[in-house]
Amino acid sequence: MSADDRLLRLIGGDRLAQRPKGNYKNITRWGDLVFVSGKSAGRSVDGKMPKGRLGQTLSLDDGIAFAREAALELLLTLCKELGSLERVQQVLDIQGFVNADASFEEHAKILDGASDVLVDVLRDAGLHARSVFGCVSLRGGQPVILRAVVGLKTSPREKPFQFSTDFR
Template sequence: MSADEKLDALTEGYDGVSAPAANYRNVTRWGDLLFLSGKSSRRVVDGKLGVDIALDEGKRIAREVALELLLVLREELGSLNRIGQFIELQGFINASDDFKGHAQVLDGASDLLVEVLGAAGVHSRSVLGAVSLRGGQPVILRAVVGIGG
Protein backbone atom coordinates (compact mmCIF):
# COMPACT_ATOMS: atom_id res chain seq x y z
CA MET A 1 0.00 0.00 0.00
CA SER A 2 1.39 3.44 -0.93
CA ALA A 3 1.82 6.27 1.58
CA ASP A 4 -1.09 8.12 -0.06
CA GLU A 5 -3.34 5.07 0.25
CA LYS A 6 -2.37 4.65 3.91
CA LEU A 7 -3.16 8.32 4.57
CA ASP A 8 -6.52 7.98 2.79
CA ALA A 9 -7.44 5.00 4.96
CA LEU A 10 -6.45 6.84 8.15
CA THR A 11 -8.26 10.07 7.24
CA GLU A 12 -11.49 8.67 5.83
CA GLY A 13 -14.20 11.22 6.54
CA TYR A 14 -11.77 14.14 6.86
CA ASP A 15 -12.69 17.25 4.89
CA GLY A 16 -9.44 18.53 3.36
CA VAL A 17 -6.70 20.48 5.10
CA SER A 18 -7.44 23.00 7.82
CA ALA A 19 -6.76 26.54 6.65
CA PRO A 20 -4.42 28.94 8.46
CA ALA A 21 -6.24 31.01 11.06
CA ALA A 22 -4.36 34.25 10.33
CA ASN A 23 -1.80 35.80 7.98
CA TYR A 24 0.53 32.81 7.53
CA ARG A 25 0.83 29.64 5.44
CA ASN A 26 0.42 26.01 6.36
CA VAL A 27 3.77 25.38 4.67
CA THR A 28 6.60 27.45 3.24
CA ARG A 29 8.93 25.97 0.64
CA TRP A 30 12.56 27.02 0.57
CA GLY A 31 14.52 25.11 -2.06
CA ASP A 32 13.99 21.43 -1.32
CA LEU A 33 12.84 22.06 2.25
CA LEU A 34 9.28 22.44 3.53
CA PHE A 35 8.66 24.22 6.82
CA LEU A 36 5.26 23.28 8.26
CA SER A 37 3.41 25.64 10.58
CA GLY A 38 2.21 24.38 13.92
CA LYS A 39 -0.91 22.20 13.68
CA SER A 40 -3.28 20.87 16.30
CA SER A 41 -6.01 18.26 16.37
CA ARG A 42 -9.09 19.06 14.32
CA ARG A 43 -11.17 17.76 17.23
CA VAL A 44 -11.99 20.36 19.85
CA VAL A 45 -9.71 19.19 22.64
CA ASP A 46 -9.03 21.44 25.59
CA GLY A 47 -6.81 20.46 28.47
CA LYS A 48 -3.47 19.64 29.97
CA LEU A 49 -1.63 16.35 29.98
CA GLY A 50 -1.34 15.15 33.55
CA VAL A 51 -4.48 17.02 34.65
CA ASP A 52 -7.36 16.64 32.17
CA ILE A 53 -5.82 14.25 29.66
CA ALA A 54 -4.14 10.89 30.28
CA LEU A 55 -0.91 9.82 28.58
CA ASP A 56 -2.60 7.34 26.19
CA GLU A 57 -5.10 9.97 25.04
CA GLY A 58 -2.21 12.40 24.53
CA LYS A 59 -0.52 9.86 22.26
CA ARG A 60 -3.75 9.50 20.24
CA ILE A 61 -3.99 13.27 19.91
CA ALA A 62 -0.36 13.52 18.75
CA ARG A 63 -1.12 10.84 16.15
CA GLU A 64 -4.11 12.88 14.90
CA VAL A 65 -1.96 15.99 14.63
CA ALA A 66 0.67 14.08 12.63
CA LEU A 67 -2.13 13.18 10.19
CA GLU A 68 -2.79 16.92 9.80
CA LEU A 69 0.87 17.46 8.92
CA LEU A 70 0.72 14.69 6.31
CA LEU A 71 -2.43 16.19 4.78
CA VAL A 72 -0.65 19.54 4.47
CA LEU A 73 2.32 17.84 2.83
CA ARG A 74 0.16 15.98 0.33
CA GLU A 75 -1.71 19.16 -0.57
CA GLU A 76 1.61 20.94 -1.17
CA LEU A 77 3.36 18.13 -3.05
CA GLY A 78 0.46 16.33 -4.73
CA SER A 79 1.67 13.01 -3.31
CA LEU A 80 3.47 11.83 -0.20
CA ASN A 81 5.74 9.86 -2.55
CA ARG A 82 7.59 13.14 -3.21
CA ILE A 83 8.83 13.25 0.39
CA GLY A 84 12.54 12.51 0.49
CA GLN A 85 12.85 12.62 4.26
CA PHE A 86 10.79 13.80 7.19
CA ILE A 87 13.68 15.71 8.74
CA GLU A 88 12.49 17.19 12.03
CA LEU A 89 9.43 17.06 14.24
CA GLN A 90 8.88 19.47 17.11
CA GLY A 91 6.19 18.80 19.67
CA PHE A 92 4.72 21.26 22.14
CA ILE A 93 2.83 19.59 24.98
CA ASN A 94 0.42 21.52 27.21
CA ALA A 95 1.13 19.77 30.50
CA SER A 96 1.09 20.14 34.23
CA ASP A 97 4.43 21.08 35.78
CA ASP A 98 4.84 17.57 37.23
CA PHE A 99 4.02 15.70 33.96
CA LYS A 100 6.96 13.63 32.75
CA GLY A 101 5.54 11.79 29.72
CA HIS A 102 6.25 14.38 27.03
CA ALA A 103 8.40 12.03 24.93
CA GLN A 104 5.81 9.24 25.15
CA VAL A 105 3.09 11.61 23.93
CA LEU A 106 5.24 12.55 20.93
CA ASP A 107 5.79 8.84 20.21
CA GLY A 108 2.20 8.80 18.94
CA ALA A 109 3.18 11.18 16.13
CA SER A 110 6.57 9.59 15.43
CA ASP A 111 5.07 6.12 15.18
CA LEU A 112 2.38 7.36 12.77
CA LEU A 113 4.96 9.02 10.49
CA VAL A 114 6.96 5.78 10.22
CA GLU A 115 3.75 3.77 9.75
CA VAL A 116 2.75 5.89 6.74
CA LEU A 117 6.12 6.89 5.25
CA GLY A 118 8.39 3.99 6.20
CA ALA A 119 12.10 4.90 6.43
CA ALA A 120 11.38 8.40 5.04
CA GLY A 121 9.30 9.03 8.17
CA VAL A 122 12.17 8.51 10.63
CA HIS A 123 13.19 11.95 11.90
CA SER A 124 15.01 13.93 14.54
CA ARG A 125 12.74 15.54 17.09
CA SER A 126 12.40 17.66 20.16
CA VAL A 127 9.56 17.98 22.61
CA LEU A 128 8.81 20.88 24.91
CA GLY A 129 6.36 21.25 27.75
CA ALA A 130 4.25 24.40 27.82
CA VAL A 131 2.11 26.05 30.48
CA SER A 132 -0.47 26.80 27.78
CA LEU A 133 -1.02 26.46 24.04
CA ARG A 134 -3.37 28.32 21.70
CA GLY A 135 -7.01 27.47 22.18
CA GLY A 136 -6.17 25.24 25.13
CA GLN A 137 -4.90 22.54 22.75
CA PRO A 138 -2.89 19.77 24.43
CA VAL A 139 -0.52 19.10 21.49
CA ILE A 140 0.86 21.25 18.69
CA LEU A 141 3.34 19.89 16.15
CA ARG A 142 5.53 21.59 13.56
CA ALA A 143 7.99 20.03 11.14
CA VAL A 144 10.70 20.36 8.52
CA VAL A 145 10.53 18.00 5.55
CA GLY A 146 12.87 17.43 2.60
CA ILE A 147 11.52 16.95 -0.91
CA GLY A 148 12.93 13.89 -2.68
CA GLY A 149 14.58 13.76 -6.08
Protein backbone atom coordinates (compact mmCIF):
# COMPACT_ATOMS: atom_id res chain seq x y z
CA MET A 1 0.00 0.00 0.00
CA SER A 2 1.39 3.41 -0.98
CA ALA A 3 1.70 6.43 1.30
CA ASP A 4 -1.07 8.10 -0.72
CA ASP A 5 -3.35 5.10 -0.05
CA ARG A 6 -2.52 5.14 3.66
CA LEU A 7 -3.38 8.85 3.80
CA LEU A 8 -6.70 8.25 2.01
CA ARG A 9 -7.50 5.47 4.48
CA LEU A 10 -6.84 7.81 7.43
CA ILE A 11 -8.89 10.74 6.12
CA GLY A 12 -11.75 8.41 5.25
CA GLY A 13 -12.94 10.01 2.03
CA ASP A 14 -12.78 13.15 -0.03
CA ARG A 15 -10.92 15.95 1.66
CA LEU A 16 -8.91 18.75 0.15
CA ALA A 17 -5.94 20.61 1.59
CA GLN A 18 -6.73 24.09 2.84
CA ARG A 19 -5.68 26.98 0.65
CA PRO A 20 -3.52 29.76 2.09
CA LYS A 21 -5.57 32.45 3.77
CA GLY A 22 -3.05 35.20 3.08
CA ASN A 23 -0.23 36.35 0.85
CA TYR A 24 1.94 33.24 1.14
CA LYS A 25 2.32 29.78 -0.39
CA ASN A 26 1.53 26.41 1.17
CA ILE A 27 5.03 25.23 0.34
CA THR A 28 8.22 26.65 -1.04
CA ARG A 29 10.97 24.57 -2.56
CA TRP A 30 14.71 25.04 -2.48
CA GLY A 31 16.49 22.31 -4.40
CA ASP A 32 15.37 19.03 -2.89
CA LEU A 33 14.01 20.70 0.27
CA VAL A 34 10.39 21.69 0.79
CA PHE A 35 9.29 24.10 3.50
CA VAL A 36 5.65 23.66 4.52
CA SER A 37 3.77 26.65 5.95
CA GLY A 38 2.04 26.29 9.30
CA LYS A 39 -0.87 23.84 9.21
CA SER A 40 -3.64 23.35 11.74
CA ALA A 41 -6.65 21.08 12.07
CA GLY A 42 -8.80 21.79 9.03
CA ARG A 43 -12.04 20.53 10.56
CA SER A 44 -13.74 19.71 13.82
CA VAL A 45 -12.55 16.77 15.89
CA ASP A 46 -15.23 14.81 17.76
CA GLY A 47 -17.59 17.75 17.27
CA LYS A 48 -15.14 20.32 18.65
CA MET A 49 -13.98 23.13 16.41
CA PRO A 50 -10.21 23.65 16.39
CA LYS A 51 -10.14 26.53 18.85
CA GLY A 52 -9.00 26.80 22.46
CA ARG A 53 -6.16 26.59 24.91
CA LEU A 54 -4.64 23.36 26.24
CA GLY A 55 -4.86 23.11 30.00
CA GLN A 56 -7.69 25.62 30.08
CA THR A 57 -10.53 24.84 27.64
CA LEU A 58 -9.04 21.74 26.00
CA SER A 59 -7.77 18.45 27.41
CA LEU A 60 -4.61 16.53 26.60
CA ASP A 61 -6.67 14.13 24.46
CA ASP A 62 -8.19 17.08 22.58
CA GLY A 63 -4.71 18.41 21.87
CA ILE A 64 -3.48 15.05 20.60
CA ALA A 65 -6.51 14.77 18.30
CA PHE A 66 -5.95 18.31 16.95
CA ALA A 67 -2.24 17.55 16.38
CA ARG A 68 -3.22 14.41 14.43
CA GLU A 69 -5.58 16.50 12.29
CA ALA A 70 -2.88 19.12 11.71
CA ALA A 71 -0.51 16.35 10.55
CA LEU A 72 -3.17 15.08 8.15
CA GLU A 73 -3.57 18.62 6.81
CA LEU A 74 0.20 18.84 6.37
CA LEU A 75 0.24 15.54 4.44
CA LEU A 76 -2.74 16.59 2.30
CA THR A 77 -0.88 19.78 1.44
CA LEU A 78 2.25 17.87 0.46
CA CYS A 79 0.22 15.43 -1.64
CA LYS A 80 -1.59 18.24 -3.45
CA GLU A 81 1.53 20.33 -4.07
CA LEU A 82 3.85 17.43 -5.01
CA GLY A 83 1.33 15.23 -6.81
CA SER A 84 2.10 12.25 -4.57
CA LEU A 85 3.55 11.50 -1.15
CA GLU A 86 5.80 9.01 -2.94
CA ARG A 87 8.04 12.00 -3.77
CA VAL A 88 8.88 12.41 -0.06
CA GLN A 89 12.35 11.10 0.75
CA GLN A 90 12.30 12.12 4.43
CA VAL A 91 10.44 14.41 6.80
CA LEU A 92 13.45 16.22 8.23
CA ASP A 93 12.00 18.54 10.86
CA ILE A 94 8.67 19.31 12.47
CA GLN A 95 7.96 22.33 14.62
CA GLY A 96 4.83 22.28 16.71
CA PHE A 97 3.24 25.29 18.35
CA VAL A 98 0.76 24.56 21.15
CA ASN A 99 -1.68 27.19 22.41
CA ALA A 100 -1.40 26.38 26.10
CA ASP A 101 -2.08 27.70 29.57
CA ALA A 102 1.09 28.63 31.50
CA SER A 103 0.65 25.60 33.77
CA PHE A 104 0.39 23.12 30.88
CA GLU A 105 3.47 20.88 30.59
CA GLU A 106 2.47 18.08 28.19
CA HIS A 107 3.52 19.75 24.93
CA ALA A 108 5.58 16.76 23.77
CA LYS A 109 2.62 14.39 24.26
CA ILE A 110 0.50 16.66 22.06
CA LEU A 111 3.07 16.50 19.28
CA ASP A 112 3.30 12.72 19.60
CA GLY A 113 -0.12 12.65 17.92
CA ALA A 114 1.30 14.40 14.85
CA SER A 115 4.47 12.30 14.81
CA ASP A 116 2.43 9.09 14.94
CA VAL A 117 0.41 10.13 11.88
CA LEU A 118 3.52 10.99 9.88
CA VAL A 119 5.07 7.60 10.62
CA ASP A 120 1.77 5.75 10.02
CA VAL A 121 1.51 7.27 6.54
CA LEU A 122 5.14 7.65 5.45
CA ARG A 123 6.72 4.80 7.46
CA ASP A 124 10.47 5.39 8.02
CA ALA A 125 10.36 8.49 5.78
CA GLY A 126 8.05 10.04 8.38
CA LEU A 127 10.60 9.81 11.23
CA HIS A 128 11.83 13.32 11.96
CA ALA A 129 13.57 15.71 14.29
CA ARG A 130 11.15 18.00 16.09
CA SER A 131 10.70 20.90 18.45
CA VAL A 132 7.58 21.95 20.30
CA PHE A 133 6.80 25.38 21.68
CA GLY A 134 4.11 26.53 24.08
CA CYS A 135 2.44 29.77 22.99
CA VAL A 136 0.09 32.20 24.71
CA SER A 137 -1.94 32.50 21.50
CA LEU A 138 -2.04 31.20 17.94
CA ARG A 139 -3.86 32.50 14.86
CA GLY A 140 -7.62 32.20 15.11
CA GLY A 141 -7.35 30.59 18.54
CA GLN A 142 -6.01 27.37 16.99
CA PRO A 143 -4.81 24.85 19.60
CA VAL A 144 -1.97 23.36 17.49
CA ILE A 145 -0.02 24.51 14.43
CA LEU A 146 2.65 22.44 12.67
CA ARG A 147 5.30 23.42 10.16
CA ALA A 148 7.73 21.11 8.42
CA VAL A 149 10.88 20.78 6.36
CA VAL A 150 10.79 17.82 3.97
CA GLY A 151 13.46 16.30 1.73
CA LEU A 152 12.35 15.14 -1.71
CA LYS A 153 13.45 12.28 -3.90
CA THR A 154 15.12 13.73 -6.95
CA SER A 155 14.55 12.44 -10.43
CA PRO A 156 17.57 11.47 -12.54
CA ARG A 157 17.19 14.76 -14.44
CA GLU A 158 17.29 16.87 -11.27
CA LYS A 159 20.44 17.59 -9.35
CA PRO A 160 20.02 17.38 -5.59
CA PHE A 161 20.77 20.59 -3.73
CA GLN A 162 24.38 20.67 -2.51
CA PHE A 163 25.41 22.99 0.30
CA SER A 164 28.98 24.13 -0.14
CA THR A 165 31.28 24.63 2.81
CA ASP A 166 34.03 25.96 0.58
CA PHE A 167 33.93 29.70 1.21
CA ARG A 168 37.09 30.61 -0.70
